[in-house]
Amino acid sequence: MADKRRKKDLTFLERIYIPEIIKGLLLTLKNMLKPKFTMQYPEEKFIPGGSYRGRPVLVQEENGEERCVACGLCSRVCPALAIEVQAAETQREKERYPEKFEINMIRCIFCGFCEEVCPEEAIVMSKDYELAFTSREDAIYGKDKLLVPVHQLKDRIEFLRSYK
Amino acid sequence: MSIWETIIFSLIKILIIVHVMLITVSYLVYFERKISAWAQNRLGPNRVGWKGLLQPFADVLKLLLKEDIVPNQANKPIHTLAPLLALFVAFTTYAVIPFGPDLKIFGYTIPLVVADINVGILYVLALTSLGVYAITFAGWSSGSKYSLLGGIRSSAQMISYEISMGFSIGGVLLLSQSLRPEAIVASQSGWMWNAILQPIGFITFLVSAFAETNRLPFDLPEAEPELVGGFHTEYSSMKFAGFFLAEYANMIIASALIVTLYLGGWQFPYLETFGLPYGWYVAISVLTFLFKEALLLFFFIWVRWSLPRFRYDQLMNLGWKVMFPLSLLNIVWVAGLIMIFKI
Ligand code: SF4
Ligand code: SF4
Numbered sequence: 001m002a003d004k005r006r007k008k009d010l011t012f013l014e015r016i017y018i019p020e021i022i023k024g025l026l027l028t029l030k031n032m033l034k035p036k037f038t039m040q041y042p043e044e045k046f047i048p049g050g051s052y053r054g055r056p057v058l059v060q061e062e063n064g065e066e067r068c069v070a071c072g073l074c075s076r077v078c079p080a081l082a083i084e085v086q087a088a089e090t091q092r093e094k095e096r097y098p099e100k101f102e103i104n105m106i107r108c109i110f111c112g113f114c115e116e117v118c119p120e121e122a123i124v125m126s127k128d129y130e131l132a133f134t135s136r137e138d139a140i141y142g143k144d145k146l147l148v149p150v151h152q153l154k155d156r157i158e159f160l161r162s163y164k
Numbered sequence: 165m166s167i168w169e170t171i172i173f174s175l176i177k178i179l180i181i182v183h184v185m186l187i188t189v190s191y192l193v194y195f196e197r198k199i200s201a202w203a204q205n206r207l208g209p210n211r212v213g214w215k216g217l218l219q220p221f222a223d224v225l226k227l228l229l230k231e232d233i234v235p236n237q238a239n240k241p242i243h244t245l246a247p248l249l250a251l252f253v254a255f256t257t258y259a260v261i262p263f264g265p266d267l268k269i270f271g272y273t274i275p276l277v278v279a280d281i282n283v284g285i286l287y288v289l290a291l292t293s294l295g296v297y298a299i300t301f302a303g304w305s306s307g308s309k310y311s312l313l314g315g316i317r318s319s320a321q322m323i324s325y326e327i328s329m330g331f332s333i334g335g336v337l338l339l340s341q342s343l344r345p346e347a348i349v350a351s352q353s354g355w356m357w358n359a360i361l362q363p364i365g366f367i368t369f370l371v372s373a374f375a376e377t378n379r380l381p382f383d384l385p386e387a388e389p390e391l392v393g394g395f396h397t398e399y400s401s402m403k404f405a406g407f408f409l410a411e412y413a414n415m416i417i418a419s420a421l422i423v424t425l426y427l428g429g430w431q432f433p434y435l436e437t438f439g440l441p442y443g444w445y446v447a448i449s450v451l452t453f454l455f456k457e458a459l460l461l462f463f464f465i466w467v468r469w470s471l472p473r474f475r476y477d478q479l480m481n482l483g484w485k486v487m488f489p490l491s492l493l494n495i496v497w498v499a500g501l502i503m504i505f506k507i
Contacts, residue, residue, distance in 0.1 A: 021467075031204070
């Protein structure tokens with residue numbers, strides 16, 4: 001009975017292998033002649049879209065201030081314990097600001113939780129994926145490296161507003 | 165020719181062949197990587213030198229600089245001997261393969277084969293079976309389970325496939341009535357190629373050649389996913405490179421053998437009727453040989469990147485229940501051809 005045939009029983013044509021082998025060979029030959037997908041990395045760089053989660057950065061307003069209010073939520077939620085925030089006060093309208101904001105890039109796992117939890121949209125994931133350090137100290141990014149002007153982060157912020 | 169002249173010419177031929185083989189082997193590795201890359205829509209090595217052409221030298225340099233590790237449990241003399249044996253077998257087999265017609269130069273007639281011996285095919289079979297020892301020794305002397313399993317698989321596989329290989333050659337010998345490779349080439353003039361006269365024998369020989377060289381789909385002795393690296397798990401540095409070289413040298417020999425036995429050797433069909441000057445005739449013949457060889461090498465690599473590995477029992481089934489009867493059938497077929505057409 002035909003329907004009793006198990007799936008793994010091969011038909012005679014399949015069992016003499018040769019037609020199947022030729023099929024396989026033709027498939028690889030076809031692929032050999034197709035255009036390649038490889039990107040020549042250092043010369044040719046991958047430019048990710050808004051949904052890409054590169055290294056987390058702090059948003060810097062046009063007037064040079066950071067958006068962050070040092071609430072510490074990101075540091076609390078970070079599953080890898082990568083963020084350290086120390087709050088301080090100023091005389092400005094927005095009183096709190098982070099005196100010290102450090103992300104340990106060796107610990108960060110690019111989960112994006114910090115970005116998700118931030119009430120001020122102050123920490124977002126950037127498109128930067130070229131992260132290489134020569135020592136552990138270099139891997140701790142302070143405010144100098146984390147602050148990125150808001151106009152460079154438009155793609156991500158738009159993405160967040162439309163999908164979050 | 166005096167004995168000294170013979171020795172000098174032989175030495176020159178040996179030097180040329182060894183160097184050509186070494187260079188071919190290194191570029192075979194390069195093309196293996198390139199073709200695998202193309203089959204997977206990648207580019208392959210392209211950084212070292214123009215289009216990555218210096219990659220093989222970089223690879224060898226890297227292997228030379230690695231530490232040579234011998235495991236504590238290993239049997240050291242045999243552990244060292246195994247890669248040397250593999251290389252020895254791989255390079256000496258080439259001696260009897262003719263790669264062109266006689267060269268006439270400065271009044272000498274030089275046959276384009278290192279040793280034109282009348283038991284050439286027997287010599288090849290004997291040496292290739294010696295190749296099993298290299299792998300079995302390597303597996304056994306490493307003192308590691310994976311290596312041992314690889315070695316055992318290799319010997320079982322080679323024994324089962326050598327039988328069908330020998331029987332498929334039987335068909336060729338019936339037609340040429342000689343064990344001399346030169347005579348076998350001569351018996352395939354024009355389009356009387358053995359691959360056309362005895363297609364079954366050609367296929368069984370081709371499959372056994374794949375099994376003999378341990379290439380996919382029969383690379384069970386190595387089988388990275390199950391045996392880590394099989395017989396060469398415990399090898400590093402230049403000893404590992406020895407096995408690597410031997411594998412590719414074996415590929416060259418297997419394809420040279422296929423060309424000689426089944427694809428008309430160095431003969432370009434009906435070239436002698438074109439009335440070319442003799443020098444041109446020799447050059448075109450040698451180029452024809454190299455061209456056929458290159459096509460087969462491409463085929464070897466192409467198959468490797470297309471087919472999955474056989475399971476061990478499937479391999480044995482195929483060897484004993486399919487290949488062996490088929491090669492016998494081929495002998496009957498060839499004998500019938502000779503009876504009917506009196507070739
Ligand atoms: S992306 Fe995840 S791991 Fe990295 S700093 Fe933010 S919360 Fe921590
Ligand atoms: S980045 Fe956002 S969550 Fe983190 S401390 Fe600043 S305001 Fe709070």
